[in-house]
Amino acid sequence: MSPTNKDEANRCLLIAKNHYGNGNYSSAALADYPNGKSSSSSSSSTTEKSTPTPARDEKKHSPEQIKAVQTILACGTDYYKVLSLDKKCTEVEIKKSYRKLALQFHPDKNSAPGADEAFKLISKAFTVLSDPQKRVIHDAGGGDPEQRGNASSGFSGFRSYQHPGFGGEDVSPEDLFNMFFGQGGGMMGGFNGGGGGFPGFSSATFVGPGFRTHTFHTGTAGAGQRFAQHQHQQQQQQQQRQGQGNHSRWAILLQLLPLLVFFGYSVISSLMTDNTPPFSFQPTPIYSHPRLTETHNIPYYVNPKTFRATEQNKHKLSRVEQQVVMDWVRGLQHSCQAERKERTAKVRAASGVFGIGRDEKQYQEALSWPTQSCDQLTRIGYSKDY
Incomplete structure (x- = not known):
């Protein structure tokens, strides 16, 4: 018996056992391949009765998700509209709205067509509105301030956002999401590690419709040295401000010193002078x-x-x-x-x-x-x- 006939026989035998167990003896006899019945007829009848199952890896999306994606994409470069905010919104409201929308349109949560673009647009809106200078430019002329300033297109402007947690490095939309929803769930949640340094951080990369995370390990000494330098610079700036404040106070005091001396002399003279008439x-x-x-x-x-x-x-x-x-x-x-x-x-x-x-x-x-x-x-x- 050839391998093909053997596989067909095993399949027919399995079908016959199912019919026999259900009490359908006539169908079980017809499905018995060794008795000479054509397996093609039984196979076709069985195929007609069975319903195909969807692929396990196929992601489903609801009509509401499709509509939400279309609504975000229709906002264009009106970043206040993207985040469902008005121009008087505060920094806290911007962060809160971004957290909510980023979870809703994350590729792992939303597989509707265009969800990736909507997520990038949401991240772009947060990048612009969370930067005071970019927000002023956006409020003045609308649109993407980075495209007007750098004559660039697409979402290249994402790389211009800086966050102190990355030591001044440019942060992508994936990094923004990791800062909010990485390990720890806070703005600095994307950093792994405790102790006395910053031994590593996690980032995310979009690969097709998927979403892949990576963990990068850096030297503790280098990160600690940068942190120490940053603290030292802040201390120097604070000392300079205190020195300037003290200098200003001394300058004002020197200007007022003649008036203070004259006033004190007048008071002392009035106290020492006897105004009682002698007669x-x-x-x-x-x-x-x-x-x-x-x-x-x-x-x-x-x-x-x-x-x-x-x-x-x-x-x-x-x-x-x-x-x-x-x-x-x-x-x-x-x-x-x-x-x-x-x-x-x-x-x-x-x-x-x-x-x-x-x-x-x-x-x-x-x-x-x-x-x-x-x-x-x-x-x-x-x-x-x-």
Whole structure:
């Protein structure tokens, strides 16, 4: 028996056993190849009754996934629309939307036609909107700011995004996804390793419709050295800023120093100066000792406890008495002005209007109205001023 006939016989035998087990004895007899029945007829009948099964490796996708992919691709370079955000969105909202859409359109989660392109477009939108400079350019003119700046096309602009976790290296859309959803699930989740360094990191590569991850191992010393240099640079910058701040404060203090000195001198002088008058024209419990000036014999009162030093010093005593005379004369001058105004008013009242209705008696009394202060100024020789 040839190998082909042997395989056909085994297949027919298997079919016959199935029919026999189900109680279909006539079909089991027809399917028995050694009894001379044509295996082609039984094979065709069996084939007609059986239904083909889909391939195990064929990925299914729902109509909703197809529609979602089409919606993303229809957004074009309107990256706010791609991430379902508005122009006032914050950095936290951008990251949150990217995480959600990246999981939804990842090739392992969505096998609809165009899902790869939609995932790349979502990553591109995150790359642009998460960079402040690129976001400003995109807001000003729309579209892809990297294509306008580098005259490039496609998705080459993905390589321009930098993240401190990669030491300033360009990051692709695959790297972006790994940063969010790699080992650890955080922004730095794509790095493997603990301890005191960065011994390795994971990245992803699109190969056809599939999605392949790789782990790259780097030397701990090199990564640790770069990290130490970065920390040292930050410390130097912070020290420079502190130095500039201290210099500015000292400059402002030097500019204000003259004003502070003048203000302090004024305060100290006011505290040390005794503003208490040395005399009074009226007796009080403090100014209880009466005195007369050497000139004009003007009476005044002093504090006997504090005036003793002034009495012993002729120069000080002379200055005090000069001040007594000046104040006394000034007071008489004000009183004299008031007396003259009052006398003038009385004279006018008694004179009538243009001499009509003049009261001679009141007029004479007004002319002789006493002005004691003016008389005292005349006696001491100060009437020439009035």
